[in-house]
Amino acid sequence: MTTVAAFEIDHTQFLDPQGEAVKALPPFAADTAALVAMYRAMVLTRAFDAKAIALQRTGKIGTFASALGQEAVGVGVATAMEGDDVLVPSYRDHAAQFVRGVSMVESLLYWGGDERGSNFAGPRQDLANCVPIGTQVPHAAGAAYAFKLRREPRVAVCLLGDGGTSRGDFYEAMNMAGVWRLPLVIVINNNQWAISVPRHLQSAAQTLAQKAIAAGVEGRQVDGNDVIAVRQIVGQALDKARSGGGPTLIEAMTYRLGDHTTADDASRYRDAESVREQWTFEPNLRLRRYLARIGAWDKEREDALQRDCAAEVNAAVDAYFALPPPTCDAMFDHLYQTLPDALEAQREEARKFAPKGEPQ
Amino acid sequence: MTTVAAFEIDHTQFLDPQGEAVKALPPFAADTAALVAMYRAMVLTRAFDAKAIALQRTGKIGTFASALGQEAVGVGVATAMEGDDVLVPSYRDHAAQFVRGVSMVESLLYWGGDERGSNFAGPRQDLANCVPIGTQVPHAAGAAYAFKLRREPRVAVCLLGDGGTSRGDFYEAMNMAGVWRLPLVIVINNNQWAISVPRHLQSAAQTLAQKAIAAGVEGRQVDGNDVIAVRQIVGQALDKARSGGGPTLIEAMTYRLGDHTTADDASRYRDAESVREQWTFEPNLRLRRYLARIGAWDKEREDALQRDCAAEVNAAVDAYFALPPPTCDAMFDHLYQTLPDALEAQREEARKFAPKGEPQ
Amino acid sequence: MAEINLVEAVNLALAHELARDPSVVLLGEDIGVNGGVFRATVGLQARFGPERVIDTPLAEASIAGVAVGMAVAGLRPVAEIQFTGFIYPTLDQIINHAGRIRHRTRGRLACPLVLRSPAGAGIHAPEHHSESPEALFAHVPGVRMVIPSSPARAYGLLLAAIRDPDPVVFFEPTRLYRLYRQAVEDNGEALPLDVCFVVREGGDVTLVSWGAMLQDTLAAADALARDGVSAEVIDVATLKPLDLPTILESVAKTGRCVIVHEAARTSGFGAEIAAGLAEQGLTSLLAPVQRVTGYDVVVPLPRLEPQYLPSVARIVAAARKALEYA
Amino acid sequence: MAEINLVEAVNLALAHELARDPSVVLLGEDIGVNGGVFRATVGLQARFGPERVIDTPLAEASIAGVAVGMAVAGLRPVAEIQFTGFIYPTLDQIINHAGRIRHRTRGRLACPLVLRSPAGAGIHAPEHHSESPEALFAHVPGVRMVIPSSPARAYGLLLAAIRDPDPVVFFEPTRLYRLYRQAVEDNGEALPLDVCFVVREGGDVTLVSWGAMLQDTLAAADALARDGVSAEVIDVATLKPLDLPTILESVAKTGRCVIVHEAARTSGFGAEIAAGLAEQGLTSLLAPVQRVTGYDVVVPLPRLEPQYLPSVARIVAAARKALEYA
Numbered sequence A, B: 001m002t003t004v005a006a007f008e009i010d011h012t013q014f015l016d017p018q019g020e021a022v023k024a025l026p027p028f029a030a031d032t033a034a035l036v037a038m039y040r041a042m043v044l045t046r047a048f049d050a051k052a053i054a055l056q057r058t059g060k061i062g063t064f065a066s067a068l069g070q071e072a073v074g075v076g077v078a079t080a081m082e083g084d085d086v087l088v089p090s091y092r093d094h095a096a097q098f099v100r101g102v103s104m105v106e107s108l109l110y111w112g113g114d115e116r117g118s119n120f121a122g123p124r125q126d127l128a129n130c131v132p133i134g135t136q137v138p139h140a141a142g143a144a145y146a147f148k149l150r151r152e153p154r155v156a157v158c159l160l161g162d163g164g165t166s167r168g169d170f171y172e173a174m175n176m177a178g179v180w181r182l183p184l185v186i187v188i189n190n191n192q193w194a195i196s197v198p199r200h201l202q203s204a205a206q207t208l209a210q211k212a213i214a215a216g217v218e219g220r221q222v223d224g225n226d227v228i229a230v231r232q233i234v235g236q237a238l239d240k241a242r243s244g245g246g247p248t249l250i251e252a253m254t255y256r257l258g259d260h261t262t263a264d265d266a267s268r269y270r271d272a273e274s275v276r277e278q279w280t281f282e283p284n285l286r287l288r289r290y291l292a293r294i295g296a297w298d299k300e301r302e303d304a305l306q307r308d309c310a311a312e313v314n315a316a317v318d319a320y321f322a323l324p325p326p327t328c329d330a331m332f333d334h335l336y337q338t339l340p341d342a343l344e345a346q347r348e349e350a351r352k353f354a355p356k357g358e359p360q
Numbered sequence C, D: 001m002a003e004i005n006l007v008e009a010v011n012l013a014l015a016h017e018l019a020r021d022p023s024v025v026l027l028g029e030d031i032g033v034n035g036g037v038f039r040a041t042v043g044l045q046a047r048f049g050p051e052r053v054i055d056t057p058l059a060e061a062s063i064a065g066v067a068v069g070m071a072v073a074g075l076r077p078v079a080e081i082q083f084t085g086f087i088y089p090t091l092d093q094i095i096n097h098a099g100r101i102r103h104r105t106r107g108r109l110a111c112p113l114v115l116r117s118p119a120g121a122g123i124h125a126p127e128h129h130s131e132s133p134e135a136l137f138a139h140v141p142g143v144r145m146v147i148p149s150s151p152a153r154a155y156g157l158l159l160a161a162i163r164d165p166d167p168v169v170f171f172e173p174t175r176l177y178r179l180y181r182q183a184v185e186d187n188g189e190a191l192p193l194d195v196c197f198v199v200r201e202g203g204d205v206t207l208v209s210w211g212a213m214l215q216d217t218l219a220a221a222d223a224l225a226r227d228g229v230s231a232e233v234i235d236v237a238t239l240k241p242l243d244l245p246t247i248l249e250s251v252a253k254t255g256r257c258v259i260v261h262e263a264a265r266t267s268g269f270g271a272e273i274a275a276g277l278a279e280q281g282l283t284s285l286l287a288p289v290q291r292v293t294g295y296d297v298v299v300p301l302p303r304l305e306p307q308y309l310p311s312v313a314r315i316v317a318a319a320r321k322a323l324e325y326a
């Protein structure tokens, strides 16, 4: 027996749960304003989540998937990206989307059951939320292929969950990206749960980062509650991708502190005790502690930020409520670039029968 | 950065291309008669392949996929298996099937375009040839689940090609097998080609064995031209599976010495020189050399065996030709256990319009 | 006799078969500890153990593929796909394997699996959670395609599906899961998988539907009755193999037919029924066949759901149109 | 003007678009060095380079998924699935993404991809190499489903498919690939993607078909002509969106319609056409619509192919049956 291949998976953390730096921070962290901006994005996401859940409970929007406890993944990823990179998200990635310029009104529209929510005024080329798990990974590979073919210095960044790594699409697309050395960064938000299925029933792999090995791709693990680590490792992967070094898979270790969605009741399948424990690792607290340690944060600033974020969220909710409802034509307007004649009669029928009291 | 996981892939070879043992052979190899039986199976497969290609060329059967150069994989796998294990083959695995008891007549029927070829009189529970690449891996996992649930000491053994490892099904099913610790052995016949696509365009992974790491499963590489190595490593994996140790992925390194199928012309995409070189590694020659070295083989025995195999193949061809053609009812006979009433009229129509001169 | 709703009827049938036949296993995402996102499997893992009620990794193609392997090896797997919007990856296994195994091995091997999935719109769910792709499966040789439309038929048809020696795709209309209760006896009596059910008799027009739309179709029949029109209502229930004779017989009586389904119209299963009438019922038809269906558009997000789903008003209007012909 | 066969016409159209539009890329298994297992892409990688004519790993779901991503990012991918028997894993991407992206982003993003695949039986190929699943794709909102039946239409429709701003599924009948040659000018002129082609005029009966079966349908029209029956023959060509008016117009003239396709009958696309007639052409119909189709069975291995495929005799018999009605 001879050894023909050997692999290692590394793990990166800069801040421990007490917000203490366990090693020298990367250069970008010297810019305190940048860290504060990241902190703000994380707090805003959390404020949005709380409001969105409340809106769902009162029937103002539909099912909603909160990012509670996973804010550092989205914010770390999005702050590492360039504007003309492309984000290929799942449905739980508004933390990243808000940084990218998607508006909270758009997010509310989406979860409120209105396709206009995916017509981002901001990042026009970012893909829309992807609900069928794992199916967005090939999209990201395809977009990366386009960038490479056109010699554009752009990277496609794909987000998916731990559950998503069980889907064939994830593996197939990563394998193609490996063969074609595509400018692609895949980030797994390993929040330990796929609805009720815990990580250990999802795969016998010790880490999810090692799934990269199957594709001959670099796989790395990062503390997903440490936004500095996420931004740094994603940044390295982006640099590598941009300079022709090919794809990277990054597993960010987090924890889903909330229910899967508002349609879920996690108490059915996990005990409150283990969730409580996870609150000691959560990312917002960690960064706040670090900022406080370096003298960049205090209660006053925190209170101001919380007020600020609440106001911003409330303004978005008001703007959402103020939008006119979609008309039934919306079903036909963008089905094809030009509506085929064969569908004209159906559009007429829809107009004629639009329910009374409903938007026409 | 800390290392959180580390992996190695080993490679096993017992016989070098000159048929010389590079290390102590496993115990089963002490039984010369067993080795001769394996050699016979390999030679028979090659004789069958040559005849089948000739039959295709003269229009007596349809497209045919030869196992030329890959005989050691099938024979090594099948001789390691127990009778009530289940083989889940692809379409190139008649070497294994013949050892398992599938008849050459059945194989000819299959490639001759007749479903009766998959009604094996021998291994009644082995699955039929699988043409949609990779889709048989979940079948093997499902069968393995049944064995485990019923506490039967049986193992499902799945064969697929290097190309098949790019399909999501392979990965998904291996991942499930890992989580459920199923009695499953997956063997990749890495013959370096998927029709015209060479191994390096199929995956950037250095080995295909390492794809197991993605599923937290043991992955091993073996010299697939060394039937002793194949049988030994597969045997170890079977023992492990049978004793509750879970699945193993084995990559057998071979080379497709022939065209992909009779519908293919490999000279379009690979040069004759590299193929010629591969002939020095081929498995039948290697085992014959070893047998000669230990005094168990000579020209006379070789000639007798060749005659014997030719006769056996010819007898099978005669038996194949002697079979009556299927009737058009065969389209309906086994579609469901009981033909639904809704299909009666169609069966009548088929009977009525069965082409003249064609079997009714 | 307990009054239960449709999702409870599904649970009851699953429990009945798990208890009766040790070869029955359930597999799917979140069906175990969580009892399924719609609670269809609630309590079953606790009762029958995690080896027989299996929480799978998130991989639909292989949920189907593993079920095929289980079935071939002698189990009776009942696989759940969490929503029909995620069922498309199973088509490869259903078409290329499940529907063929018996045929291609001349009966040596068989594939008695059930693929269950909550189907349809009308529950204000997110994208991809409101699909009705039954026509795709109805096109596949060697399989059965079943959609119950009441608690009692859910119970009886699911028992039959699990016991059937061949693959059955079984859609459960989410809109009906908790809509109403019905007395269902847990007597283990299966319903036939090859008949359409005449659920209301009438002489003026035949309304044909299945799944959740049956409720709206019955409401339309009520509305028509108020105007003195007597509608016969047929629940197709088993789309494949289709019991066309029951539909033909009804149309022979009424001369008019309205087909109602929520899937997109083009190449939907309503087309097959209309085609059957055009082929074998033409002389009975006094009026053009009417299809009242979802439009040929993407099922919209919840805000436009009411505009997408065939409404009682649309069904009534179609019936009236059919009645206009002399 | 060169006389070329259908597979050469496909090659010509691909080459034309690769040369004309730098955003066009081809991807698929064995399409590069090998030029495709049917030689449809022969010479194109040598001419346009391996970056634009891409040999992919063996993974159909992601061939479609990567094509979606390419299309969204501004390329015009033309993906080949080696045989329609292996196209089922693409349905998830086609249904859940390709057909929806424009709609769900309100036109912000689009998905102009083409999914080509050699389709149909009759070439004595192994299992899974003879399928005709066009009805599955014809049911999908937001996509187009096209099947040419001559070299000239293959050229013109494929140009149109590649230029179309929305996803197009394009089946190429393998039986016709080399059956005959036709003069085709490489003039870059696309054919419309929303019309049926009347390929033979006649007044007694309308024969509707597509793909390879068009040849047998034309042969049936010849046979009928010898007996003094004048058949009109329509090549549907674009199944979705369907140009029903052309078919209605013909049936208004003939009063009789025979629909011919090789896919399984139940829920095949013939049902949609028959349904269209039952809805909108009923008053024209002098005789029941006839469907001559593959049986609702697994496409058999080659030895029974002749029994499976609709034969000229079956088409003629169906036409005669339609003509029996007064």
Ligand SMILES: Cc1ncc(C[n+]2csc(CCOP(=O)(O)OP(=O)(O)O)c2C)c(N)n1
Pocket (backbone or CB within 6 Å): A092, A131, A132, A133, A134, A160, A161, A162, A163, A164, A165, A189, A191, A193, A194, A195, A256, A260, C029, C058, C060, C082, C086
């Ligand atoms: C293909 C597919 N199957 C099932 C679902 C239903 N579903 C929605 S989220 C989810 C779990 C996803 O888990 P994970 O990938 O870990 O992401 P998370 O929700 O934890 O962020 C499931 C099963 C889906 N959306 N898509």
Ligand SMILES: Cc1ncc(C[n+]2csc(CCOP(=O)(O)OP(=O)(O)O)c2C)c(N)n1
Pocket (backbone or CB within 6 Å): B092, B131, B132, B133, B134, B160, B161, B162, B163, B164, B165, B189, B191, B193, B194, B195, B256, B260, D029, D058, D060, D082, D086
């Ligand atoms: C899903 C699927 N896609 C495509 C094909 C067509 N095809 C037949 S064999 C083959 C290559 C398979 O290569 P590999 O897995 O290495 O097996 P080998 O033929 O080399 O034994 C292809 C693409 C197929 N049979 N199934």
Ligand SMILES: [Mg+2]
Pocket (backbone or CB within 6 Å): A161, A162, A163, A189, A190, A191, A192, A193, A194, A195
């Ligand atoms: Mg998760």
Ligand SMILES: [Mg+2]
Pocket (backbone or CB within 6 Å): B161, B162, B163, B189, B190, B191, B192, B193, B194, B195
């Ligand atoms: Mg190979």
